[in-house]
């Protein structure tokens with residue numbers, strides 16, 4: 001709780017300063033930041049304000065302007081949750097990532113209420129479309145069974161983040177194919193555990209993953225990250241910093257989902273599970289090996305040599321690695337608590 005209020009304090013100071021500078025510069029601009037705090041408790045056994053996480057989210061009004069802390073007690077919350085774009089400044093805080101879990105089990109080939117296949121994006125157990133979301137000490141799972149090689153339509157997302165300026169710490173993300181949809185916006189993942197088999201972190205987010213464990217459960221072949229940057233003008237990409245890659249392989253560490261895909265691993269430990277070649281150009285026809293930016297900087301572990309195995313992935317020097325080593329990669333100085341970054 002102390003920690004939470006410190007963040008609120010910093011947000012509020014920032015809002016005041018921002019409002020002041022805006023009014024002196026432009027006179028008319030009104031800063032719309034969060035004002036005030038609200039605490040909502042969720043307990044699966046009925047000891048909180050709500051039993052379900054979605055009910056708690058539903059109780060937050062549209063165009064929310066408060067910092068809303070949703071405290072979720074230990075337990076399994078078997079439900080699909082959506083935080084709509086109109087509800088910024090919501091935090092989910094669990095009792096620990098081993099004890100508070102939100103889970104569901106949709107796959108891309110399952111049919112929705114309209115009879116159509118869900119497709120990957122709509123399988124997420126938890127989807128966040130709002131800006132300024134954060135989560136601490138909680139896990140998100142998609143419990144659909146892992147696909148065997150060659151099975152179609154078994155993508156099953158545990159968490160989709162499509163809102164800007166999202167912060168995660170001490171969270172777990174569990175699935176197999178397509179576990180974490182890092183879709184759009186600036187995101188910071190700190191001390192998280194992310195488990196999956198194929199492209200288990202994917203999307204066109206602009207994200208930093210710091211001190212995270214990336215754990216592969218691939219049975220025949222797997223891949224960690226598929227990044228979707230599609231033009232050199234986009235600032236998106238995945239920066240992995242001081243992470244650990246563990247589990248089973250062989251696996252690619254990155255795949256060029258977009259033509260200008262960007263993925264950098266720095267100071268990261270790799271177990272001996274990296275496939276020869278390390279990286280994949282996705283389709284072997286569109287020359288993404290000429291346009292993707294895949295880099296490594298000061299990585300180690302028995303799998304690190306294989307990560308340097310593709311001629312078109314770079315071993316970065318300090319100057320080229322520098323942008324991927326600090327929270328400025330996600331403009332974090334403006335929205336992440338200095339003690340968190």
Ligand SMILES: *[C@@H]1O[C@H](CO)[C@@H](O)[C@H](O)[C@H]1NC(C)=O
Nearest residue numbers: 001003093095096136137170
């Ligand atoms: C998260 O959990 C860890 C370990 O269980 C604990 O030390 C930490 O204080 C927790 N953080 C918050 C914000 O509750």
Ligand SMILES: *[C@@H]1O[C@H](CO)[C@@H](O)[C@H](O)[C@H]1NC(C)=O
Nearest residue numbers: 284285286287288289311312
């Ligand atoms: C790059 O990909 C093209 C096909 O898109 C392939 O013909 C070529 O051999 C690849 N080059 C390297 C260095 O892997």
